[in-house]
Amino acid sequence: MATRDAEGARKANVYSAEVSEVYDLVYKGRGKNYAHESAVVTELVRARRPGAASLLDVACGTGEHLRTFKLMFDEVEGVELSPTMRAAARGKVPGVAIHDGDIRRFDTGRTYDAVCSLFGTVGYMTNTAELEAAVGRMAAHLPTGGVLIVEPWYFPARFIDGHIAGDFVRGADRTVARVGRMARTTGSTVRQESHWSVADAAGVRHFDQVQIFTLFEPAEYTAAFRRAGCDVEYIDSGDIGDGRGLFVGVRH
Template identity: 30%
Template sequence: MSGNALYTDLSGYYDLMCADIDYAAQSHCVQRLQQLFGNGGRRHLDLACGTGPHVRHFLDAGYASSGLDINQPMLDRAALRCPEARFVQQDMCAFQVDEPQDLITCFLYSIHYSASLARLEACIASVHAALAEGGVFCFNAVDKQRIDNASFVSHSVCQADGRFRFSSGWHYRGEGEQQLLRLRIERQLGEQCEVWDDEHPMVAVSFAELQALLAPYFDVQVLEHDYQRLLPWDGHAGNALFACSKR
């Protein structure tokens, strides 16, 4: 499979792929960041929301939460998970909202789906336009200069239709504005093993470049990629949380 085939055609596997993610901790952490840097409002939009697990946690915390994604099968599943939320199919690099939002999030490194620096800047501008005064934009990102091409993260899940192993890793060739997110799904059922490989083109950006793109629009706090503790980024780690307050 190539392009975004896994994301498009195997959206039913999305929740299994993300089964090891602590959505509650991530959502609670961002709520704390909004309390520190935001306007206290409860209007929330999740970009690249997938099947809506983060939206579910924000709804349960009392937010008027909604989701945006370019993939309609994902949104169909999100609507089943969160029937009280509004989900819209839009490109996060050129979206509009009906009313200003107090908090906009983009979890799971999905900001990199912008795919190019020009589209990343367009995404940032769209977010700024969609936020209310004092609104906050929170997301996580990886620095292209600190990517280890040999590093992969894997986990396994047992289901009635087999044992699944999901693996993912970043790959950056050392130049240019694109990196790859490499994905693999392996399914073992008895003696039979099936394997799906895919590569997603993602925007490659250093944290210095990212902060320069954000600076005209936001006051930026860069934090350690730790959803349990709020600590300033140490300047060395290859991933980080960004809390951006609208100017």
């Protein structure tokens, strides 16, 4: 798989304060059910490790999944690269450790019965080496028998090149509109451009967002899990996110 400017892609994919401020409103407006997704993940974990008591949510965003995980596990923690996302998560789940960390190289200094990374965050990895680094870091935080659950981004066969998207959401004191387009640039690389308009008591403002993703094949995800010492299966289910399914691994 071709490589690209990894540092440039990393900077592009760190959520700005402007996006973080309206992130929850947009995705809740789109019908994203964080509580249900967390319950699905918990069920998958306990089916493989019945006594699971601790969970780490990697790239936890604003902490919406952690709100439910906190009710289902004795101990939960999160890892998040974006400072504004971390701040939002800490405000929602007081007392829960939200670590500053990059999915490819974080280290919390302990292990957990389960580790998860949802919402296709691994799609931000720029090549298979980075994908393997991310999966390896997550698996390194598991004991033998621990469970790793990763939601992939789109597979090449399922990606719609040139897809146009739009959202319009009204909150109690804010209205947000977002339009965007996703298109392949070279090989397996996808550039997503979005334009946001936000109206609230402070006025009307506009800003742009660019994200860079990689279309990994299912076999590349599977290989990353196996290299990290995990048996793995893919569950093709619409219960999570946009129906991209889940990779579920158990460390041996």
